[in-house]
């Protein structure tokens with residue numbers, strides 16, 4: 001069942017690639033600066049979960065647990081190795097249930113032996129499960145995913161969430177590697193972020209709406225779709241704005257609907273320390289294979305530096321000093337959430 005579900009997810013995620021209407025990232029512009037820094041001074045390095053990343057974006061959690069998933073994981077790991085990006089595997093739940101599935105994840109470590117690799121489990125899993133998941137991959141960090149809307153709409157979903165908080169707290173406090181708690185495309189409010197901080201979480205990935213949509217995916221697998229739930233959740237931009245004031249308490253990663261380096265730049269300006277990409281990379285692989293994905297990613301590294309030149313900045317954290325212009329929809333979001341927009345629009349007064 002888990003293998004069939006994984007294959008469904010890959011197929012249905014690929015079908016979503018042209019479905020998304022306007023992105024919230026398109027509702028933001030940078031205030032241009034006319035005097036660039038020296039190109040040689042630009043660095044793309046960042047740090048998350050205690051790990052130094054040479055590039056501030058990575059391949060986010062997708063797959064493992066079936067033959068198709070193994071092929072995709074092999075290709076993703078080749079892309080990660082050739083570009084030097086960090087990479088997360090999909091949830092290891094299939095391997096925790098059936099050791100025969102371990103190889104579909106381990107291929108990632110075998111392909112990219114010295115890479116930065118994140119394991120991934122659900123919040124229903126215990127500290128022992130977390131340790132096994134990390135061990136299977138010799139992972140550098142662990143992602144715990146929060147996917148309640150997906151489980152609720154999934155025909156065979158697990159609706160028992162009562163151990164989530166206890167598991168997260170136990171794992172975060174006792175696991176030997178750092179933990180990233182992530183959404184799966186529904187975004188995170190600052191109320192959720194505060195709850196996670198209370199549980200001891202130091203790094204979260206808001207993974208917002210705007211890209212892969214797991215309610216749509218599960219609806220396509222239901223006999224009777226609950227289409228009215230399709231637009232549930234907060235966008236990545238809304239989530240970043242909501243969590244912005246917590247940046248001294250938690251490191252925030254952005255994912256969900258990131259299409260290109262300009263989206264990344266805007267996410268950094270909204271406080272993200274790194275960017276995760278799933279659907280966009282899956283589509284690159286699907287449309288052009290490993291070499292094509294590698295060439296696009298190599299271009300992205302240059303293009304991100306070009307954007308930094310146009311903003312006169314040299315380091316990723318300096319995006320936080322760049323002024324933004326927001327459209328009415330985002331201003332309304334800030335008003336209702338009592339977020340002072342000057343934090344984004346007038347940073348240099």
Ligand SMILES: Cc1cc2nc3c(=O)[nH]c(=O)nc-3n(C[C@H](O)[C@H](O)[C@H](O)COP(=O)(O)O)c2cc1C
Nearest residue numbers: 013061062090091145184207211212256257278279
């Ligand atoms: C095919 C597919 C499978 C996924 N499986 C997982 C998973 O096992 N664990 C997880 O945390 N997130 C999973 N995700 C969610 C992504 O990590 C990410 O949070 C979400 O897709 C939003 O990012 P995107 O818009 O760049 O795709 C999956 C995404 C895709 C496309």
